Amino acid sequence: MKSIVIGVIGADVHAVGNRIIEYTLTREGYNVVNVGVLSSQEDFINAAIETSAHLILVSSLYGHGELDCKGMREKCQEAGLDDILLYVGGNIVVGKQDFQEVEKRFKDMGFNRVYPPGVTIEDVLDTIKADLGD
Amino acid sequence: MKSIVIGVIGADVHAVGNRIIEYTLTREGYNVVNVGVLSSQEDFINAAIETSAHLILVSSLYGHGELDCKGMREKCQEAGLDDILLYVGGNIVVGKQDFQEVEKRFKDMGFNRVYPPGVTIEDVLDTIKADLGD
Amino acid sequence: MQLKNKKWTLDEFMAVRKEVLKSWPTGNDPLLDLDESVERLRKLPAHKNFALKLIEAKLQNRTMLQPRAGVALVPDHIDLLQHLEAAGADFLPSTVDSYTRQNRYQEAEEGIRVSEMQGRSLLNGFPVVNHGVKNCMKVLDNVNVPLQARHGTPDGRLLAEIIHAAGWTSNEGGGISYNIPYAKSISLADSIYYWQYCDRLVGYYEDHGISINREPFGPLTGTIVPPSIAIAVGIIEALLAAEQGVKNITVGYGQCGNIVQDVASIHMLEELTNEYLTKKGYKDMFITTVFHQWMGGFPKDEAKASGLIAMASTVAQLAGATKMITKTPYESIGVPTKEINQIGIKNSKMVVSLLKDQRFPDSDKLHEEEEQIRKEVHCLLDKIYEVGNGDLAIGTVKAFELGIIDVPFAPSKQTMNLILPARDNEGCVRILDFGNLGFTEEIKAFHRKKLEERAKAEGRDITFQMTVDDIYAVSNGELIGRPKGFKTYENN
Amino acid sequence: MQLKNKKWTLDEFMAVRKEVLKSWPTGNDPLLDLDESVERLRKLPAHKNFALKLIEAKLQNRTMLQPRAGVALVPDHIDLLQHLEAAGADFLPSTVDSYTRQNRYQEAEEGIRVSEMQGRSLLNGFPVVNHGVKNCMKVLDNVNVPLQARHGTPDGRLLAEIIHAAGWTSNEGGGISYNIPYAKSISLADSIYYWQYCDRLVGYYEDHGISINREPFGPLTGTIVPPSIAIAVGIIEALLAAEQGVKNITVGYGQCGNIVQDVASIHMLEELTNEYLTKKGYKDMFITTVFHQWMGGFPKDEAKASGLIAMASTVAQLAGATKMITKTPYESIGVPTKEINQIGIKNSKMVVSLLKDQRFPDSDKLHEEEEQIRKEVHCLLDKIYEVGNGDLAIGTVKAFELGIIDVPFAPSKQTMNLILPARDNEGCVRILDFGNLGFTEEIKAFHRKKLEERAKAEGRDITFQMTVDDIYAVSNGELIGRPKGFKTYENN
Ligand code: B12
Numbered sequence A, B: 001m002k003s004i005v006i007g008v009i010g011a012d013v014h015a016v017g018n019r020i021i022e023y024t025l026t027r028e029g030y031n032v033v034n035v036g037v038l039s040s041q042e043d044f045i046n047a048a049i050e051t052s053a054h055l056i057l058v059s060s061l062y063g064h065g066e067l068d069c070k071g072m073r074e075k076c077q078e079a080g081l082d083d084i085l086l087y088v089g090g091n092i093v094v095g096k097q098d099f100q101e102v103e104k105r106f107k108d109m110g111f112n113r114v115y116p117p118g119v120t121i122e123d124v125l126d127t128i129k130a131d132l133g134d
Numbered sequence C, D: 001m002q003l004k005n006k007k008w009t010l011d012e013f014m015a016v017r018k019e020v021l022k023s024w025p026t027g028n029d030p031l032l033d034l035d036e037s038v039e040r041l042r043k044l045p046a047h048k049n050f051a052l053k054l055i056e057a058k059l060q061n062r063t064m065l066q067p068r069a070g071v072a073l074v075p076d077h078i079d080l081l082q083h084l085e086a087a088g089a090d091f092l093p094s095t096v097d098s099y100t101r102q103n104r105y106q107e108a109e110e111g112i113r114v115s116e117m118q119g120r121s122l123l124n125g126f127p128v129v130n131h132g133v134k135n136c137m138k139v140l141d142n143v144n145v146p147l148q149a150r151h152g153t154p155d156g157r158l159l160a161e162i163i164h165a166a167g168w169t170s171n172e173g174g175g176i177s178y179n180i181p182y183a184k185s186i187s188l189a190d191s192i193y194y195w196q197y198c199d200r201l202v203g204y205y206e207d208h209g210i211s212i213n214r215e216p217f218g219p220l221t222g223t224i225v226p227p228s229i230a231i232a233v234g235i236i237e238a239l240l241a242a243e244q245g246v247k248n249i250t251v252g253y254g255q256c257g258n259i260v261q262d263v264a265s266i267h268m269l270e271e272l273t274n275e276y277l278t279k280k281g282y283k284d285m286f287i288t289t290v291f292h293q294w295m296g297g298f299p300k301d302e303a304k305a306s307g308l309i310a311m312a313s314t315v316a317q318l319a320g321a322t323k324m325i326t327k328t329p330y331e332s333i334g335v336p337t338k339e340i341n342q343i344g345i346k347n348s349k350m351v352v353s354l355l356k357d358q359r360f361p362d363s364d365k366l367h368e369e370e371e372q373i374r375k376e377v378h379c380l381l382d383k384i385y386e387v388g389n390g391d392l393a394i395g396t397v398k399a400f401e402l403g404i405i406d407v408p409f410a411p412s413k414q415t416m417n418l419i420l421p422a423r424d425n426e427g428c429v430r431i432l433d434f435g436n437l438g439f440t441e442e443i444k445a446f447h448r449k450k451l452e453e454r455a456k457a458e459g460r461d462i463t464f465q466m467t468v469d470d471i472y473a474v475s476n477g478e479l480i481g482r483p484k485g486f487k488t489y490e491n492n
């Protein structure tokens, strides 16, 4: 059973999507480690180390995602998580912005997959499966 | 008491604005000659000749105004109405169009004043007064 | 011709038909062979049959959506309809241009020509007759939901022939509702006669096992029409249609604005139509209702127009209307683009699907309004049958002549144009001036009382100015046209 | 500190105040001298006083409108608010950014810096504390309607000081409603204590003749919260505020979606808040209600979002809510631009002004829903007073610890998070799993019965999947999350 770390980053308290993501990934047979809302980069990284996770799935709903996610890839590397996959999704920037630009900004920060508003966890189950090589 | 000819041109049956224009201009002290809905250019012109009107106020609501108003100025001249003022208003073209262009088209046809949707008869009372020189 | 409410014999119909088909070259199409058309329509899949889809629709809880739409040229019209289907329209229209409506096919031809030349539609609708059966078939082939012609044609006989032959399985209109609001000088006897023809044509198809829907145009002039008048006209047209063999009828109503009155009207429209059809012995009728989103002047602001559209949708769904005709944010400006038309549909669809499991609860207030409408409609129809000596067609013509039934703000000289409506203090449409309207003193007293409540609250007399204020009100974002400086709470 | 529901003495308040003002440099502003602030606020014109304008508003028939809005920088924020005023907002907000809400002023400072550098707001709101009194005064100077801070701050004491000193005459929030949905680990005893401070501050102003409005945050997590739970929390916060000297309170409620339940909720919110305030001996209270347009996940399509907004406006107006918080067509995407925010206001305004003379009629169905809510709220509050030995503050903390009161989908560990809501077959929010909720068996049986009706109609069991389906439903254009392939009419 592969482990996936999930949580909501920064000062963000949007808890509903997080609960549904936990429910859905668990139903799909993953070992879900949920660091919950209001989580720092360190919270995610520590959980990933503890559970040898393959994927950190970061939610950011409240708009500060850009500020909160800065430097996360570097912190992962410092912690020795060299190959860990980083996903980010929800409403990751403030307002309606051109998604191609937004995607670029987050890819430049080292995220492997970046999702626009409206993409639900159900929509990415196949991608997760493929990326985790099941 | 100056005379104003009003009516709705072409195959247009929108009667409500016409009735209100009659009511409003009469209240303002004009001799209103209403040729009603479904009126041809000739209907307007004949009424203007009969009552020595100074102004023909054409309503067109249904969108065919451009087709229906073509040649009206020339017909007025042929009938000897050399100085008659021609106004047109309502929803005079099909759809939402740039009004500057629309105005130009109708001015080129010889209309003195051209109004976009939303301009009510109350809005132009001052203009009429000024144009009729009271 | 001697007008009466009696099913035309096949011979009578066929004799007139010959003349009708001669009225414009497209009537000369071999595709207009009736028996071949019947066979073609038999092969139409059920989901493209308007009447059958309505039967299905009524079993569902959600109000179905249909926009208005039509442009001059065939390819553009198909593109337009495909956009509307994609946006969620359950039924599609082809709104017909105004020249065709007045049988001015020559001018429609010119409109097509100029539109082709300039690359934009100069017509306000799709010129069905000029395009002919083949083009209409092409339109239907390119969509996946049923098609209806929506027009406003006093004499739409050739139009009806063409659309039905092309597989369009619904036709809007009626001898009253497509004359009084849409013409000036055409006699009511004539237009009723023309529409008997259209209904008889549908009756022919029905006699051969093909269901076709007919839809009287409920809103009439769309301008604060008192509900009982609109409903009475709808019932008359339903009865006239049934006599000619029509089975599947959608009676209509245009939103007035007071929610209780609107819900009561939809309820009464359905109840009373069924009541009269049964009473007059018509069997196997299938009656549905259509609610028209606000038919009067719209606000200019697009966001405000959207608000009105969604509010209307709320009412239609809570009232349980089978279908709703949607408007668009451009309503006050001009014919909408396909994108703007889509917005109206999506906005409406959201509301009706959210609310599909809900209905307006029964309440005393609702029942009182229903009872008032019931009383008024009975009163009008009784008088009409009376002056017609039992014949509805004759009675209708006479009743309009005498002003017993009268439609406000109509362009037509066939209605007395004496009655004046105005809103009461809660926004219900009442009658300020009755003209010769066939109401009892009791009914009149009720209307007067209601308007006096408003007059008192506003501190002014009941005059035409109230009506004028009400006509402008909705476009200014209000329902009741209050005098300047009016403050509600001074009167609480 | 020993939490109890007792008005703080002036000394207690002033002692804590010293510490509060030290928590960030902007607290050190001479403009924060309380007596000078009182005098400044005395000069504020009535139309800029939130509390006074609400009194005026309640006399009118129309529901007042207030959007949400806030950006990082002062000039942009002013420009934004001016746009919203121009669009017809009756009250203005300043929505505060999320760092400030967690008292992370250092990060807010960074957000301001980066926003200035990049020329776009990287914060999701206006960082009130960092900007300080002067800037907040500047914002108020540039608008013509009252201003309120809307945030979600468990410890908003410095924020409250700053906004009131700047003449913002309303503060949203409460010890429960700004903790449970907005925090993870802050104890309820602490947040109630912090909000006693905020209320006591308002009490100070009231004691000196300055009216200031307070508004508990009714929607809580915004996610199918059962009405009686939201109403109970609103009443508790109103009572706690009244104890500290608050007089002018707006209790809130987030649209659930079933119209009858929503109308009943607004009625009960007002009735029961007044009932408890009277029963507990608070005099001269002025209570108004605020209806929040749908607070859960929105549909992505902007036209659909507009439909939802206008439908919500219909309900608010018919329910007679004093105020409504508007959403925008961008809701599901992100913080709206000023233009898009205007659309939400205009759309809503159209509906509430159209319907201002109308109310939802009384009916049995409405009364039943009202009675159900009344029973549930009484039941919860009785239990809370019981476990608090008559002290509401203590009772609330204990009741949350025990799960007697519980909020679904909350991020906070201060609520048991055991209860699960789901919709019944008409879309009313009911409870599927009660956890330890302090309901009688009779009430629980009612909820179970209602959910069984739905389960039967859908042919499936009552499980968490129903809740999940309901959470997604509205964003998919439905109210009830039906299983795939569900057809309503199979069950009619
Ligand atoms: C009510 C209405 C109807 C009623 C009319 C009843 C009747 N017989 O009177 C019915 C339902 C029958 C109807 C039918 C049709 N209508 Co119509 N109708 C309207 C509607 C909703 C309101 C019109 C109205 O009464 N307003 C209230 C009065 C007081 O205002 P008014 O008419 O605008 O007049 C005022 C001003 O315009 C101004 N004014 C008028 N003339 C002039 C002239 C001058 C010089 C000046 C200064 C001012 C001025 O002063 C008037 C008084 O203040 C408008 C859209 C809208 N405005 O919201 C569409 C609208 C006018 N209709 C339209 C159309 C296309 C039709 C139809 C072809 C069918 C269709 N496609 O839906 C048929 C036409 C039939 C025909 N042959 O004419 C279109 C026209 C499109 C365009 N120009 O691009 C409109 C704009 C709707 C739309 N957006 O599609 N309609």
Ligand code: B12
Pocket (backbone or CB within 6 Å): A011, A012, A013, A014, A015, A016, A017, A018, A020, A021, A057, A058, A059, A060, A061, A062, A063, A064, A087, A088, A089, A090, A091, A092, A093, A094, A095, A096, A115, A117, A118, A119, A120, A121, A122, A124, D068, D095, D097, D098, D101, D124, D125, D152, D181, D182, D219, D220, D221, D222, D223, D295, D296, D297, D298, D299, D330, D331, D332, D333, D334, D335, D336, D409, D410, D411, D471, D472
């Ligand atoms: C409910 C809600 C709230 C509730 C939250 C209750 C709670 N504690 O959970 C309350 C009212 C408390 C709230 C508060 C705030 N909110 Co809020 N909220 C919403 C709302 C309406 C719905 C969110 C929701 O629950 N959706 C349902 C769940 C199931 O969907 P979801 O959360 O989107 O999650 C799904 C997907 O996003 C996806 N997903 C999530 N993460 C990831 C990650 C990956 C990798 C992938 C593939 C997918 C994925 O899968 C999830 C499950 O399918 C949204 C707008 C919307 N969506 O309509 C705004 C919204 C998220 N909130 C917003 C904001 C700004 C706030 C506030 C700052 C206040 C404000 N200005 O209104 C505060 C923030 C407080 C804080 N510190 O975080 C903004 C964010 C703006 C932006 N990004 O530009 C939004 C978008 C509204 C808006 N347009 O302004 N909010």
